[in-house]
Amino acid sequence: xxxxxxxxxxxxxEAERKARVAAAELAGAARDAGxxxxxxxxxxxxxxxxxxxxxxxxxxxVQYPNHDFDATLSEIAxxxxxxxxxxxxxxxxxRRELDEYFAGGRRSFDVRVDLALVHGEFxxxxxxxxxxxxxxxxxxxxxxxxxxxxxLAVRAAGNALGSNPIPIVVPCHRVVRTGGGLGGYTGGLDxxxxxxxxxxxxxx
Amino acid sequence: MGPPKxxxxxxxxxxxxxxxxxxxxxxVYRFLMVSVGPNEADECFQxxxxxxxxxxxxxxxxxxxxxWVLAIATRKAIDAARAxxxxxxxxxxxxxxxxxxxxxxxxxxxDDDLWKAVAGLPVRQRMAVVHRFVLDESYAxxxxxxxSTEEAxxxxxxxxxxxxxxxxxx
Numbered sequence: 001x002x003x004x005x006x007x008x009x010x011x012x013x014e015a016e017r018k019a020r021v022a023a024a025e026l027a028g029a030a031r032d033a034g035x036x037x038x039x040x041x042x043x044x045x046x047x048x049x050x051x052x053x054x055x056x057x058x059x060x061x062v063q064y065p066n067h068d069f070d071a072t073l074s075e076i077a078x079x080x081x082x083x084x085x086x087x088x089x090x091x092x093x094x095r096r097e098l099d100e101y102f103a104g105g106r107r108s109f110d111v112r113v114d115l116a117l118v119h120g121e122f123x124x125x126x127x128x129x130x131x132x133x134x135x136x137x138x139x140x141x142x143x144x145x146x147x148x149x150x151x152l153a154v155r156a157a158g159n160a161l162g163s164n165p166i167p168i169v170v171p172c173h174r175v176v177r178t179g180g181g182l183g184g185y186t187g188g189l190d191x192x193x194x195x196x197x198x199x200x201x202x203x204x
Numbered sequence: 205m206g207p208p209k210x211x212x213x214x215x216x217x218x219x220x221x222x223x224x225x226x227x228x229x230x231x232v233y234r235f236l237m238v239s240v241g242p243n244e245a246d247e248c249f250q251x252x253x254x255x256x257x258x259x260x261x262x263x264x265x266x267x268x269x270x271x272w273v274l275a276i277a278t279r280k281a282i283d284a285a286r287a288x289x290x291x292x293x294x295x296x297x298x299x300x301x302x303x304x305x306x307x308x309x310x311x312x313x314x315d316d317d318l319w320k321a322v323a324g325l326p327v328r329q330r331m332a333v334v335h336r337f338v339l340d341e342s343y344a345x346x347x348x349x350x351x352s353t354e355e356a357x358x359x360x361x362x363x364x365x366x367x368x369x370x371x372x373x374x
Contacts, residue, residue, distance in 0.1 A: 006337035010234035019233035084220035
């Protein structure tokens with residue numbers, strides 16, 4: 001009897017495969033048991049795969065591929081709940097709405113949004129004001145600061161928009177400079193241009 | 205800042221459950237395959253990780269999650285063995301050390317002498333062997349996972365190997 005012989009009881013690569021299959025079934029069992037607090041999945045987009053995470057109170061984040069997805073999920077575990085599992089069914093609706101938006105067939109999002117990852121009252125007010133900007137329209141940073149209750153806090157409004165965890169759905173791309181410049185964008189200026197082109201604000 | 209003071213415990217953050225599951229699923233599955241047999245492994249796997257998920261928000265330290273989840277899996281395996289013994293022996297209330305044979309079916313797992321020999325071990329000995337030789341754990345880790353001591357783990361492995369040598373014609 002050698003230890004190496006006992007080792008093969010562990011099932012080798014077959015056990016790895018079976019473990020993967022069993023683990024994939026856990027999200028469904030967790031949902032049935034009422035233990036799934038946050039579900040996440042990856043959504044297709046012209047920019048590559050987006051991380052979308054949905055909690056019990058709504059959409060928590062949409063993240064561009066240049067972000068560190070693991071860091072975002074760790075932040076969710078810390079600040080919302082560590083009961084975070086990859087699951088497609090909870091994220092079906094947001095993924096479908098994003099598909100329709102990118103295809104040009106959707107002008108507003110119906111999913112509920114949860115600002116649990118947003119810190120600070122002013123930042124929340126800026127993002128709520130931003131969420132009200134309609135498809136195809138833009139406001140300036142000063143407009144949004146004013147709407148959020150502090151017309152002088154233009155730079156703070158810019159920072160708030162830069163920290164938006166739910167871009168596209170909370171349309172921070174619809175906020176531009178007073179002089180006509182586009183300003184910045186967390187996802188990179190090219191993405192802001194693409195989104196504003198989809199919405200007809202910029203010519204093709 | 206400087207180095208942490210002696211005696212201060214450094215807590216590791218609790219990772220998202222999916223990362224925890226991905227990191228430990230194979231070890232748990234290997235452990236259960238041998239401990240409860242391939243036919244019950246899937247069910248015990250789900251029970252183990254659902255228990256873990258239930259308790260997860262109450263965890264304060266993520267530094268030994270592998271030991272934690274293997275301890276849960278060990279309890280599930282012991283429960284499964286007891287349930288099986290109750291079905292087999294309606295009379296007694298079998299102690300842990302009662303032999304719990306695996307319900308081995310024809311195609312799966314491999315029908316060989318080693319499997320049969322390990323399946324014939326008492327449940328705690330069988331699990332100690334799995335912890336030691338399949339998962340490469342130290343006796344201290346095995347003791348912790350099985351809710352006993354390092355010495356008990358060493359004794360369980362010793363007894364098991366002795367029996368396995370007797371059974372196996374070499």
